[in-house]
Amino acid sequence: MKPSIAIITIGVDDLERAFSFYRALFDISDEQIGAGEDHVAFFFDDAFSFVLFPREQIAETAGKEVAVAGTPGFVLSHRASSPKEVDEILDKVLIAGGAIITGGTESEWGYSAYFEDSEGNVWELMATPPAN
Template sequence: MKPSISIITIGVDDLERAFVFYRALFELPDESIGAGEDHVAFFFDDKFSFVLFPREQIAQTAGLETAVAGTPGFVLSHQAESPEAVDDILDRVLAGGGSVITPGTQSEWGYSAYFADTEGNVWELMAQPTTN
């Protein structure tokens, strides 16, 4: 099997707050956003969507008694175009109410940072080092 991820769904405690945060972060036009009574979906193209869903309902669907905050066991990663783009995204995260876990840092692997959205979900931002 060759995995192909077409939808990422994350659990949130406050759907409206998370929607406001991600709407500002993703900068998508209204026609690329769909909302239902219990979810919000951001459509990036025909092959990928990012969905916000109440954390408690995700737990129930998975057969768990209680919901767990954040993203235990995995981190969402975004490949940015440059270190400057990483820093620009971090500025938008802070403006939207998220928090910076690790500011942009240069290493042999490139430039990276970590942030948490308004719901505690952890993201990695990275820009690969340029080759000469």
């Protein structure tokens, strides 16, 4: 895998407070901000986004309990070229000593999977569907 960090997602305790902070900090137009009930995304360009996500949901995604030491405060996301590449990377993760959290799954966002490296850091692999 040649790393290509496309998204950095950080866990926050108060989504509104964190949004206010980063909105004031980043020089970004309203058109470059997307929000849902459980996240806020800042789209800097076609290749990089910064996402705020509730910490407890990051822990759930990683298969951890919030109170457990080592609960991740962020997720590194790698944009793969295809679902096949996502699955090939997952094979390498296992060989290298990592662990698969969730195997490849189709969703409205494309095809994605989550894994832990050998130190418990969480990665997302994603292959986004082609633009219409």
